[in-house]
Amino acid sequence: MKKIKISPSILSADFSQLGNEIKRLEQAGADMIHVDVMDGHFVPNLTIGPPVIKSLKKYTSILFDVHLMISPVHKYIEDFSNAGADIITIHPEATENLESSINKIKELKKKAGVSLNPETKLELISDILNKIDLVLIMSVNPGFGGQKFMPEVLEKVKKLKQIKDKMGFNFDIEIDGGINFDNCKLAINAGANILVSGTTIFKSNDGDIKKNIELLKSN
Numbered sequence: 001m002k003k004i005k006i007s008p009s010i011l012s013a014d015f016s017q018l019g020n021e022i023k024r025l026e027q028a029g030a031d032m033i034h035v036d037v038m039d040g041h042f043v044p045n046l047t048i049g050p051p052v053i054k055s056l057k058k059y060t061s062i063l064f065d066v067h068l069m070i071s072p073v074h075k076y077i078e079d080f081s082n083a084g085a086d087i088i089t090i091h092p093e094a095t096e097n098l099e100s101s102i103n104k105i106k107e108l109k110k111k112a113g114v115s116l117n118p119e120t121k122l123e124l125i126s127d128i129l130n131k132i133d134l135v136l137i138m139s140v141n142p143g144f145g146g147q148k149f150m151p152e153v154l155e156k157v158k159k160l161k162q163i164k165d166k167m168g169f170n171f172d173i174e175i176d177g178g179i180n181f182d183n184c185k186l187a188i189n190a191g192a193n194i195l196v197s198g199t200t201i202f203k204s205n206d207g208d209i210k211k212n213i214e215l216l217k218s219n
């Protein structure tokens, strides 16, 4: 059983203090930093790009778990790699050739992740499961923090975990969207070993991020 890791989403952080927020997250016990990159095209929201990621790297030594909700994504992979992304997660719908985009990430010596929206079927990525380091299961439709968890995706997590165990694959299973203290145990029991959380970590318990990270980990 893999250790449960917490990847706080900085989408819910104070964007005027991102460097300090990232430092706070590391000190509060975050295992990695989930950076939501949005282009206003693949998703109806716009956030940050490589220059901001590059400037944030000096604030922490923990991994940058970069979730690219951008399309087309292939031509930007190298920019995010050079900016300091450690894990680069892309959506299959955002590239013409998923395998070649995964190969590009691996050539750059970064961990390769693939993210599935709630309505995207596992079958879309079954051929590349042996090549990737992480599958990011979306439990909301991507674009915004603070949305309601979609419990129907837990079946997809369970099925993915069964395939992983049966085939002896070693990729991480990360779940992202609406994760809170009530549903995190369901996600872990379904097979997720990395929890992304923005709102619950930054807004619960008067913003006590250390307590919130510990509560998510201890479930």
Ligand code: DX5
Pocket (backbone or CB within 6 Å): 009, 011, 012, 034, 036, 067, 140, 141, 142, 143, 144, 145, 146, 147, 176, 177, 178, 179, 196, 197, 198, 199, 200
């Ligand atoms: C949504 C992002 C998620 C989101 C999580 O498109 O990919 O990472 O920021 O935020 P919460 O935990 O508030 O749903």
Ligand code: ZN
Pocket (backbone or CB within 6 Å): 009, 034, 035, 036, 067, 176, 196
């Ligand atoms: Zn995300």
